[in-house]
Amino acid sequence: MTDRLDPAVAAVRKAVRTAVDASVHSGHLAVAVSGGADSLALAAAARFVTARNGIRLHGLIVDHGLQAESLAVAEKTAGLLRELGLDEVRVLRVDVTGKGGVEAAARRARYTALRDALPAPDALVLLGHTRDDQAETVLLGLGRGSGPRSIAGMRPLDPPWLRPLLDLPRVTTRAACHALGITPWEDPHNADPAYTRVRLRAEVLPLLEDVLHGGVSDALARTAAQLREDTDALDQIAENLVPHKGNTLDVEELAAHPPAIRRRVLRRWLLAAGVPELTDQHLRSVDALIGEWRGQGGVWLPGGLVAERAHGRLSLTASA
């Protein structure tokens, strides 16, 4: 493997080194590897960086068991990681069950398995999301009318997750693998037009690039970063207004804030009280107790709680 002068390898290493230097304070680091180009380039760069500062690098591969060849892909990927010299490599077998589509269930199972496999309580897990993934997430969110939380995209650091490649395009990880002599696995899903994301990638983004004369992924990633700054600021303001757990809310005080703040306060208040799976509809109904008050009754919430307004205060009680 001759990689010293390759610019793609250098770019991936630089991104990983910057992220590791800024955020890794543990002697252990994990890297989640699907076998695709992004996470293999990430793992190779992480090995290079951690070898220099004595951090133990753990490779984690999730086998969702959804395709006949999934175990073989996982074992082959494990072999590649061992060749790269990772300190420990584990294949995590998960059962994909539960609500929603298979994709969503697989994602839930994957993140749970990765969290459970953390090599130390303060260890982080590197993920190989690139700038293109970020751009696709933002564009999908815009097209679906999602809220700012979705359009703000993925965070570079969201413990235990660390995403060093969010500023790099996918072509760089492919080029890095090529330069290192690593053959990535091509997920057949990535070519299946039945998936919205695949069509967005293959049809929509190239057209947008053409119409806008390039730079679209970079621009969408910038939009996400700006929105993150704004939403973080609003979140911080709301955070300071949330009463301690179990306390009621003063309606007049809340009504003085714009909806963007008010709903954030309500969301935090309800989540802290243990309301599971809070939907936007629930939040709007509780908010209506403030903004559209006409003496309506309580709002029934998941988890057996009811939000009620009485004597100028909002309270939560267990439903009978």
Ligand SMILES: Nc1ncnc2c1ncn2[C@@H]1O[C@H](COP(=O)(O)OP(=O)(O)OP(=O)(O)O)[C@@H](O)[C@H]1O
């Ligand atoms: N089977 C897997 N085993 C281990 N890590 C994985 C696996 N699949 C994905 N990952 C990690 O997640 C990163 C993103 O992968 P991918 O883009 O396929 O995820 P996704 O399906 O878009 O879901 P999400 O964006 O929510 O992670 C990969 O670069 C890799 O780090």
